[in-house]
Amino acid sequence: MYAPAGVKTDPKMPVPEMMKAWVLGDPNELKRVEKPTPVPGKAEVLVRVDAVAICATDLDVISEGPPAMIEGGKPFNKNFTPGHEYMGTVAALGPGVDEFAIGDRVTVEIHAGCGQCKRCRMGMYTSCLNYGLNYGEMDKGHRANGFTTNGGFATYAVNNINTLIKIGDEMSDEEATLVVTAGTSMYGLTELGGLVAGESVLVSGPGPIGLLGVAVAKSLGATPVILTGTRDNRLEVGRELGADHVVNVRNEDPVEAVRKLTGGKGIDYVVECSGAPGAINQAGRMLNRGGKICLAAFPHEPDLIDVAHLVRNNIYIYGIRGEGKSATHRAHAFMAAKRFDATKIHTHTFDMEELPTALRYARERIEDAIKVVVKNAR
Ligand SMILES: [Zn+2]
Numbered sequence: 001m002y003a004p005a006g007v008k009t010d011p012k013m014p015v016p017e018m019m020k021a022w023v024l025g026d027p028n029e030l031k032r033v034e035k036p037t038p039v040p041g042k043a044e045v046l047v048r049v050d051a052v053a054i055c056a057t058d059l060d061v062i063s064e065g066p067p068a069m070i071e072g073g074k075p076f077n078k079n080f081t082p083g084h085e086y087m088g089t090v091a092a093l094g095p096g097v098d099e100f101a102i103g104d105r106v107t108v109e110i111h112a113g114c115g116q117c118k119r120c121r122m123g124m125y126t127s128c129l130n131y132g133l134n135y136g137e138m139d140k141g142h143r144a145n146g147f148t149t150n151g152g153f154a155t156y157a158v159n160n161i162n163t164l165i166k167i168g169d170e171m172s173d174e175e176a177t178l179v180v181t182a183g184t185s186m187y188g189l190t191e192l193g194g195l196v197a198g199e200s201v202l203v204s205g206p207g208p209i210g211l212l213g214v215a216v217a218k219s220l221g222a223t224p225v226i227l228t229g230t231r232d233n234r235l236e237v238g239r240e241l242g243a244d245h246v247v248n249v250r251n252e253d254p255v256e257a258v259r260k261l262t263g264g265k266g267i268d269y270v271v272e273c274s275g276a277p278g279a280i281n282q283a284g285r286m287l288n289r290g291g292k293i294c295l296a297a298f299p300h301e302p303d304l305i306d307v308a309h310l311v312r313n314n315i316y317i318y319g320i321r322g323e324g325k326s327a328t329h330r331a332h333a334f335m336a337a338k339r340f341d342a343t344k345i346h347t348h349t350f351d352m353e354e355l356p357t358a359l360r361y362a363r364e365r366i367e368d369a370i371k372v373v374v375k376n377a378r
């Protein structure tokens with residue numbers, strides 16, 4: 001029976017000593033193994049993972065490694081469990097934890113940060129200066145589950161209490177997995193200044209962060225909200241999530257379209273979620289003077305940028321990483337209040353045992369997959 005020293009458990013929710021987990025072998029090789037159920041330390045809880053959403057970054061981690069970093073290097077053949085967009089039920093409490101109770105339904109943020117560096121102290125825990133330092137003599141206690149510490153493609157995971165958000169019974173497991181994605185969109189808008197009511201916002205790229213970026217911008221009062229992309233079916237989902245206008249860039253020049261839609265004024269903010277080559281130059285030409293660009297995508301290639309245009313027009317560029325500054329809590333508040341229906345981006349659910357199939361659906365966008373969720377049977 002699972003009964004580590006100092007850890008509180010409840011006979012109503014017994015925890016097994018061993019659990020099932022997917023671990024990364026060589027690139028693109030996932031194995032389902034038995035692992036010891038992890039033990040929460042101070043300020044940590046054990047979460048029974050109920051559902052996990054697959055993210056494009058999981059696909060990068062599984063095939064290439066970064067941004068995951070285990071023991072200072074690539075995550076392969078280190079018994080590492082990926083998966084970072086999960087939700088579940090609190091199953092055991094680490095020493096001294098009274099902020100949560102066993103049985104609480106929770107969703108998670110990815111990054112706990114070390115809690116002791118300058119950036120963590122500023123609330124920028126997704127940019128922790130001690131990223132990945134959680135082993136050996138370098139141990140700063142940094143956690144980014146599914147990147148530097150074990151993630152959610154398992155039966156249980158350990159989470160710092162600061163990464164947990166309690167959720168109500170009216171929110172489904174699938175919807176709860178999307179809170180952190182909406183949190184990333186919210187962080188982008190927070191870094192752009194947050195007060196976007198009455199301001200115009202363009203989102204480029206209708207992936208999950210872009211689509212929920214539309215929803216969050218609309219909920220914050222932005223108007224108009226414009227979405228650009230190449231797939232009509234995804235642009236249609238964007239419309240359902242609050243886009244006032246959608247532009248298919250295969251049929252229409254987006255810079256021209258923005259000029260027309262804003263009466264020649266240009267846009268106030270661009271949230272760049274496409275990672276497409278030339279996207280920053282295009283954003284620069286859509287913006288009015290003094291406008292701001294938030295970069296939320298990870299392009300795979302370096303991009304050539306017309307810096308002079310950005311300087312002449314006093315354009316600000318912000319890179320965001322993940323879901324900092326408690327943005328996930330604000331996104332959750334909007335979702336709990338039904339300000340938008342994030343489940344419109346959830347398209348498929350598989351059993352956790354079928355993870356390789358689920359990953360293939362996400363990678364190849366089979367049946368127009370957007371967000372694919374895997375669930376643990378219980
Ligand atoms: Zn993700």
Ligand SMILES: [Zn+2]
Nearest residue numbers: 114117120128
């Ligand atoms: Zn830190």
